[in-house]
Amino acid sequence: MSKHVPIPPEWQADFLLKQFSLSHRLGYSLSGVVLVFLPIFTILDATLVSYADGELIWKHILFRLPAVILAITFLLLHHKKDPGFWAYPLLLTLNLSIVGMMAAMFVLHYSEQGGHLLYITQGLTLVIITVATATVYGARDLALIYGLPLTAVIAFIVFSGSPFPDNPIHLAFIPAAIGIGVVIATMLYQEHQRTFIASQQLEHSALADALTGLPNRRSMQTDLQAEWSRAKRDEQCFAVLMADLDRFKAVNDQHGHEVGDEVLTILATRFTNTLRGGDRVARWGGEEFLLLIPNATEESAMAVAEKVRRAVAEPPFATSAGNLAVTLSLGVALHRQTESIDEVISRADKALYRAKQEGRNRAVLAGD
The missing domain is CATH 3.30.70.270 (Reverse transcriptase/Diguanylate cyclase domain)
Known part of the structure; x- marks a missing residue:
């Protein structure tokens, strides 16, 4: 992982605006992904698992509903071309809802100890890595996006009294995915910083006298x-x-x-x-x-x-x-x-x- 390059104080305000602009783009893309792939995932989920009763079906719908509502909200605000600073907190909440959705389904099926638990674990692993690519401030964002849902999962496993899986090896995918996600998010954030600094330096060199440093x-x-x-x-x-x-x-x-x-x-x-x-x-x-x-x-x-x-x-x-x-x-x-x-x-x-x-x-x- 490359060395962190801090943003000079005089460029902090411009970098903040750049990050808000990035939030708009990432949130728009992630909302589209959610609205396209969540129905596909729901169909696969219903195909692979036969729900025993209507209550279980409604639980799965409720788990997915926050992510869908947030994605639709983001797209509506984006198309209104509202330049406000709403995009970053909404993106953060959307990411949190996606991880929370998979974490809730993991908890729901943990006690079953069947093949569906493996399927949900793989889905949670994939989501953990995917949301890392849609962060604005890297590991700082992931502390919230990963922290709240996974703390709830750990608390459930410890205090629910449910038996530990006979073959728990696939549970190791989750911490491995968290590590990969942190590395990806950190690298992307540092790349955002380097790109911004290079752009600012190029602009400064175009508008500054090379010898004196004064404006040209x-x-x-x-x-x-x-x-x-x-x-x-x-x-x-x-x-x-x-x-x-x-x-x-x-x-x-x-x-x-x-x-x-x-x-x-x-x-x-x-x-x-x-x-x-x-x-x-x-x-x-x-x-x-x-x-x-x-x-x-x-x-x-x-x-x-x-x-x-x-x-x-x-x-x-x-x-x-x-x-x-x-x-x-x-x-x-x-x-x-x-x-x-x-x-x-x-x-x-x-x-x-x-x-x-x-x-x-x-x-x-x-x-x-």
Whole structure:
């Protein structure tokens, strides 16, 4: 069995939603299996065993009824496309009802000590393994699905006074099936985790800059579009800050690109440590970065720009080539209700160009 891979805390909420989605799919499939195979099993049961009286027939019907009702309920809710969190507890209850059904029939026929007990034992063994494939949280789910019915079976065997079977070897199938079921459920759960983590990592790598770990241009464009739509809807403003390292080419020429990469990495850390919780920053290209400030005014946007500029200028950047003095120029543009995203970025770019012309290491507010 492969090593357990924990879900990082920042992905826990997404994983929970993924598991609820899995509950919908597993419950839908299991409900179909129940409604198809339970009538077949009932026919086989009636064929192999001649019921002596109507009471025994009704007992068998009552044993099957909870699983049928739960399966129909699941299918009805699923077809209503209700996205609620009902699927997981209903799936858990459906699994429990299936194991409970076979456990109840095992108890019913235990005292007979005949061939039908072997038949029911084999059915219980098969069900124990089958429901393991329809669990969402692996062995944690099986603790309930197996625990309640099988505890009741053990209690019946111990306290009923029924004689032990003459040939009890087939009873060993049950604990063996439980062990197999736990292994299957655990492996499936771990595979769900690995698949989810791989998907998240792939998505993160598509939206993150490989060097700095910051969101990349593609990711920021999505954020800009969302902020632009929200600002138009709520009639609020946001600010775009274009930031560019001063004389970064000289750093690469004098110290090499590896040191230049160190500078960019340190810069990314200073950005994230300085910005407020709702502010966002992305590597826009090369040594250029774009900062998005929601709910901004000219004063608050310039205050953020100055805070970032000072955080970059002091203290020096500690690199493998020694301490380097690094400064940053910024252009600040406040979004206007009538302009597009490209237009506000263009004004921030022009303000950045002015900051470079006016001596660098400063923030300039965009005009008309």
